[in-house]
Amino acid sequence: MSDWLTITEGDAPLILAFPHVGTGLADVEAGFRSPWLARRDADWWVNDLYAFAADLGATLVATGISRSVIDVNRDPSGASLYPGQATTELCPTTTFDGEPLYADALPDEAEIARRRTLWFDPYHAALQWQIDRLRAAHPSVVLYDAHSIRSHVPRLFEGELPPFNIGTNGGTTCNLALAAAVEAICMASGESHVLDGRFRGGWTTRHYGHPENGVHAIQMELAIRGYMDEPEAPTEANWLPTFDPARAAHLTAILSQIIEAARAFALQEA
Incomplete structure (x- = not known):
């Protein structure tokens, strides 16, 4: 554990990764055009x-560094995860809406390498260590990559995002039975969902998800309106969302079923 990386270890064959919950801007805050913009897409x-x-009994791994500093769910080579579609880089230069993040100089290759050494590499070293630790005790492990996003981001997707967006990169990152179990819970909830739609799984899901080696990775991208009030147009005045457990209770109940199903799947693989 460090001041930017939080790990809660459990013994179940289940890891929840939180690559984008951080809002820390570290030593690069002064370079951003707006600290608020640099935090908005968390x-x-x-x-x-x-x-x-x-x-x-799940293991939780969360980074406190903002995705605007470095996105630990992007391909470190710089290759796009969604060729031909709008996205953001390893060290993003724009927001999801295409607004410039930097006032002047953009991060150059040396700066990107520095940020990777400081934050990207340690985050993934921690994830790999936890996977290896649990694989030593269990035949199979589920890595659940947890995300959320605003319901409307026209630059990234048309219309309104469904509440549940499941990503398995076309069924390659986990056993189909796991994806089916998660999808069945979403269907039974009465909320809309999509499997491998606009969000098919980021680098974490694609990099670690090798079901043939006992590691099943699945991404869940939630539309943020499912657990808190979402303004139609986020501004600096209205966009510092607060978390209200009572407001989120409906979604939490569904997610509890999903996480229990993921845990049960991993245990059944023994």
Whole structure:
């Protein structure tokens, strides 16, 4: 554990990763055009939303560094995860809406390498260590990559995002039975969902998800309106969302079923 990386270890064959809950701007804050913009696209309160998972024996890994500093869910080579579609870089230069993040100089290769050494590499070293630790005790492990996003981001997707967006990179990152179990819970909830739609799983899901080696990775991208009030147009005056457990209770109940199903799947693989 460090001042920017929080790890809660459990013994169940289940890891929840939170790559985008951080809002820390570290030593690069002065370079951003607006600290508010540099924090706006965080996955707000997602680690609080899934806090119950620790009681199920899950391991939780969360970074406190903002995705605007470095996105630990991007391909470190710089290759796009969604060729031909709008996205953001390893060290983003724009917001999701395309607004410039930097006032002047953009991060150059040396600066990107520095940020990777300081934050990207240690985050993934921690994830790999936890996977290896649990694989030593269990035949299979589920890595659940937890995310959220505003319901409307026209630059990234058309219309309104469904509440549940499941990503398995076309069924390659986990056993189909795991994806089916998660999808069935979403269907039974009465809320809309999509499997491998606009969000098919980021670098974390694609990099670690090797079901043939006993590591099943799945991403869940939640539309943020499912657990808190979402303004139609976020501004600096209205966009510092607060987390209200009572407001989120409906979604938390569904997510509890999903996490329990993921845990049960991993245990059944023994």
